[in-house]
Amino acid sequence: MTLEETIETRRVGDLVVSSLQQLEIPATPDYYALWYEYHAGLNPSLQRTIDAIISNRAGFDEKVLEGLLTNFLSLEKEKRAIHDTSVRVLETLKEVVAVADDANKDARVFGDTLSDFAASAFGKTIGNLAELIEELVCESQRMAGRSEYVGIRMRESADKIVALEHNLQNALRDASYDGLTGVANRKSFDAALRRLAGDAMNSGDDLALLMVDIDHFKRVNDTWGHPVGDSVLRYLAGGLQQALRGEDFVARYGGEEFAILLPRTAVGAAVIVGDNIRHWLLREPPRLDLIPPLTPVTVSVGVANYDHGEPLAEWVARADSALYRAKKEGRDCVRSA
Numbered sequence: 001m002t003l004e005e006t007i008e009t010r011r012v013g014d015l016v017v018s019s020l021q022q023l024e025i026p027a028t029p030d031y032y033a034l035w036y037e038y039h040a041g042l043n044p045s046l047q048r049t050i051d052a053i054i055s056n057r058a059g060f061d062e063k064v065l066e067g068l069l070t071n072f073l074s075l076e077k078e079k080r081a082i083h084d085t086s087v088r089v090l091e092t093l094k095e096v097v098a099v100a101d102d103a104n105k106d107a108r109v110f111g112d113t114l115s116d117f118a119a120s121a122f123g124k125t126i127g128n129l130a131e132l133i134e135e136l137v138c139e140s141q142r143m144a145g146r147s148e149y150v151g152i153r154m155r156e157s158a159d160k161i162v163a164l165e166h167n168l169q170n171a172l173r174d175a176s177y178d179g180l181t182g183v184a185n186r187k188s189f190d191a192a193l194r195r196l197a198g199d200a201m202n203s204g205d206d207l208a209l210l211m212v213d214i215d216h217f218k219r220v221n222d223t224w225g226h227p228v229g230d231s232v233l234r235y236l237a238g239g240l241q242q243a244l245r246g247e248d249f250v251a252r253y254g255g256e257e258f259a260i261l262l263p264r265t266a267v268g269a270a271v272i273v274g275d276n277i278r279h280w281l282l283r284e285p286p287r288l289d290l291i292p293p294l295t296p297v298t299v300s301v302g303v304a305n306y307d308h309g310e311p312l313a314e315w316v317a318r319a320d321s322a323l324y325r326a327k328k329e330g331r332d333c334v335r336s337a
Contacts, residue, residue, distance in 0.1 A: 015039040023060050030069055063255040067186065178252040180230055181237035189251035189259050193312055196249070196261050200306055207306040208270035209315060210260040211323040212240070212277065215298045215331040217256035224290055229256075232297055235286040243277060259319075267305040267336050274301035274334035282332075298332035305337075 016035040020027050025035075037043045038050050046068070053064065178185045184192070193209075200207040214220075214236065221229040233256065240250045240258060249261040262270055278299055288294050302323025306315050318337035326335040 012036060012040045025060055025065065031065065034065075034068055061255075063257070066252075066254040178237075181234050181252050183237045183241060183258070184249065184251035186251065186253060189249070189253060189261075192249045192251070192261055193316070196263055197306055197312055197315075199263070201308045204308070205264045206266045208262040208265040208267060208273075209304050209306065209319045210262065210270060210274050210277075211253065211302040211316075211319045212236075212258045212260065212274070212299050213301075213323055213327070214256040215300055215327075216295075220294070220297070223292075224288075224294065228288060228290065228294070231288060232286055232294075236281070236297075236299070239280060239284075240277065243273075243280065257323075267303060270303045270305070271334050271336055274303055277301065278332060278334065300326035300331050301334040302326055303334060303336040 013036070016032055016039055017027070019025075019035050019039070020031065025031050034046070038046055041047065049068065053060065058064065176185060176188045177183065196207055199205075214232065217229065217232075220232060233252075237250070237252065237258065240260065244250060244260065244262075247263045251259050253259040260273075262273060265273070278301060281297060281299060285297055286294065300323055302319045302321065302325070304315060304319035304322055322335045322337040326333050329335065
């Protein structure tokens, strides 16, 4: 890194720290990365979004921050993972080509040796024949050894490519799943929403959406701290995953809110699923050794079925409205749009 690059990096870093303190945003690695891209001018779309939030004085609560991470940082991680892996694969392929070229050169040399052997004064004397055969044996052994070396290099290169593919899959998975809870993130939810809505339109089947929100979650964080809040989020996410069928899809929508897609499920059956989730949480609460003890954790659930052809944003808004009604009508209940 040049002196100019070092100075610029420090300048941007100082701006990031100052912004996070001023906006009262935790200095986590992800949030630091977001504001670094903002101040460094690396992502104009991110700049416009953050500037709009600041100008509107909307504030950066957990839900807003999660949305920024999902829409910008996760996508950038995925792009970087694909780019880095592509570069490494190309480097490995160059190695393979170089090894193959060496092998071809050796094969040509060996062929020239055989031609010389055939054109020599073959059989003039026993001594002459013995020398030629010894030379041929030596050359054959060298070629065999070289071929073995080439084979090893080829296998090493193949192993490298397999390892790179595996690393890319892991990187893409990290970009598609929520790091805290292990369920899909908002970006993956948006993709699943489009895919399953398209399937439902083609088949004519029902498709239900549940929005699940932890009641009084701020009180949990304020009373017992964010690590306890994180444990509650992980516990609920694990329970949601266990409760669903193979085709069902659960994602962390943002903050303490989760979204569940239920293919081939009518609204009445989806309400039952929501009630089952609610009852499970009351029956099997997270067991944490805390003083004071953790108050009962409950959830409110909003349900909406997809009207074939309606804009997806309107469908999600209807589910959110049902969730808001559940909150307004006492929490720890399920309401449908």
